Amino acid sequence: MPTSTDTLVIGAGAAGLFAALRWAERGPVTVVEAGPDAGDPPPRWALHDYALPDAHYYRYTDDRTGKPIPQGRGLGGGSTVNSAAALRGQPWCYDGWQVPGWGWADVLTGFRGIEADQQFPGASYHGADGLIPITRLDPGPLDEAVFGWCRDAGHPAVEDHNAPGALGYGAWTTNRRDGGRWGTWAGVVPAARRAGVAIRPDTAADRLVFAGERCVGADVTGPDGPERITAGRVIVCAGAYGSPALLLRSGIGAEDALAALGAEPVSVLPGVGANLADHPWCLLDVDVTDPALIEARPVSGALLRYELPGEPGEHREAEIFPWQTRPYDLTSPPTRVSFTAALMAPRSRGRFGLGPGGPRLDVGHLTEDADAANMAEIVATTGELLEKLAADGVLTIPDDAWWRADDLVAAARAAVSSYHHHSGTCRMGDPAAGGTVVGPDLGVLGVRDLAVADSSVMPSLPRANTNLASMMIGYRSADVIR
C-alpha cells in the first residue's frame, strides 16, 4: 500500500519546514528529508557547534575553481549548519524581482510571520511572535575596534541591520537563543510535529511521479527501501542544488540535459539549473594579539554595510565583518580571525547541471569584470581597516598577506570563494519569459500540482544571507500556491 497524503514536502530545510507547518493548517502533510534527525529537541552540539558531523553536509565542488561547496543536509538543512547570521535584505532587493506578489510589501508579511525580534518587537516592520528568535549580541573588544574605524571613515551607526534601508555599522542580526543557533530544526520541528506533520528523515526523493501533466507524488528511498508516496500536491524544498537535481531526474529541464540523463521529458524548461547565483567573498586572515578580543565569536559581532558606485538603482552593496576562525576549523589557533570582504549584489551567474556521473556546478564567482573590480575595491578597504587595527596593536598581519598584491583584481579572483548563499536555479518569474521555471504562484510551468518553494526560486539574490529569505519563501508558499 503506498503512503498517501494531501501535501508532500520534499526537503526539511530552512524553507521546507515552514512550508510543512503552514500547509498543515489545511490537511495532512508528509515531509521527506534525505538527511538525519539527531533528536527533538536538537542535541547541544547541533545548536552550538559550527563544524558538524559529516552526515549533516553535502560536499559539492566548484568545477571551475576546484573549491569546496558545502550544503546542509538533515533536519533544518542549511539552517542547521550555518552561522545564524540573520539579515533580510533591502526593500529594493524584492521590488527588483519584479514578480507580482513578491515585492517588499508582500514579503514583509512573511518576514514578520517567521520572527520574534528580541530588541525591536514593536517596530512596524518586525514580528514579535514567530518561531525564529532574532537577536543582536553585545559587541566584543574587536567589534568595538572595528566600529571605531567605521566611525572615523564616515559610516553611520546602525541600531538594527534589519530596518528597511539600513546601511552603516552595527551588530549583526542573528537567529540565536541562549547563544545557540536557532534554525528550523530547533524552531519549527516541535510546532510542525504538534500540528501533525509526518517528518520522515533519512528518506530521499528519487523522482517525481506524474499522471499526464499532474504531479501525483514521488518515489522515495527510506530506511525500509523504495516506496511510492502519493499526494494531492507536491512542494519541492530541496534547496538550490537538490531542487533542480530532482526536477531534472523527473524529466523537467532543458531538452539536451534530459536526453543526457535518459529522462523522459515531462516539461521542457531550459531554466532548470541556470541562473545560479551566490555572494562571492574573500577572507583576509589575521591574528589578534589577545584571543580574549574575539574568543568564541562566530559571525555575530560587527557588520559594516555600504554601497559602491554602480549603475543607477543597482545598489552595489558590500559587507565587511570579522569572525573567529576556530569554531569552524578546530585546528585553527584561537587568535585567528577571518575578515570577510563580500559583494552582495553580484552580476555574475553560474550553472548547475546533472550528468550521468552526478552533479556538475560552476558558481561563476567574479566571472563578470565589474564584480572582480568591485571585489578588489572591497578588499582594499578591508586592508585599510586591518592596517589601522594593526597600528593600534589589536592584530598582526602576516608578511605574505595576499591582499597586499599589486594586482588586486587578479589576487581577489584567486582568493574568492563562497559565502554559501546558493540560489536561483529554479528561477521564479513571468511564465512567458525564457528561463522561468516557476510562476509567481511557485507552480512549475507545464505541469500541475507541483511547486518549488526554497532558495532556488530567487530570481536574484537579496543583499543578505539567504536563510531568512528562504524561510520566508517556505512560509509564504501557503499564501501563493493555488
Ligand SMILES: Cc1cc2nc3c(=O)[nH]c(=O)nc-3n(C[C@H](O)[C@H](O)[C@H](O)COP(=O)(O)OP(=O)(O)OC[C@H]3O[C@@H](n4cnc5c(N)ncnc54)[C@H](O)[C@@H]3O)c2cc1C
Ligand atoms: C555552511 C553554510 C553557512 C551558511 N551561513 C548562513 C548564515 O549564517 N546566514 C544565512 O542567512 N544563511 C546562511 N547560509 C545559507 C542558508 O542556510 C541557505 O540559504 C538556506 O538554508 C537555504 O534554504 P533552502 O530551504 O533553500 O535549502 P536547505 O536549507 O539547504 O534545505 C534543503 C533540504 O532538502 C534536503 N534534500 C535535498 N535533496 C533531497 C531529496 N532528493 N529528497 C529529500 N530531501 C532532500 C536537504 O538534505 C536539505 O535538508 C549558509 C549555508 C551554508 C551551507
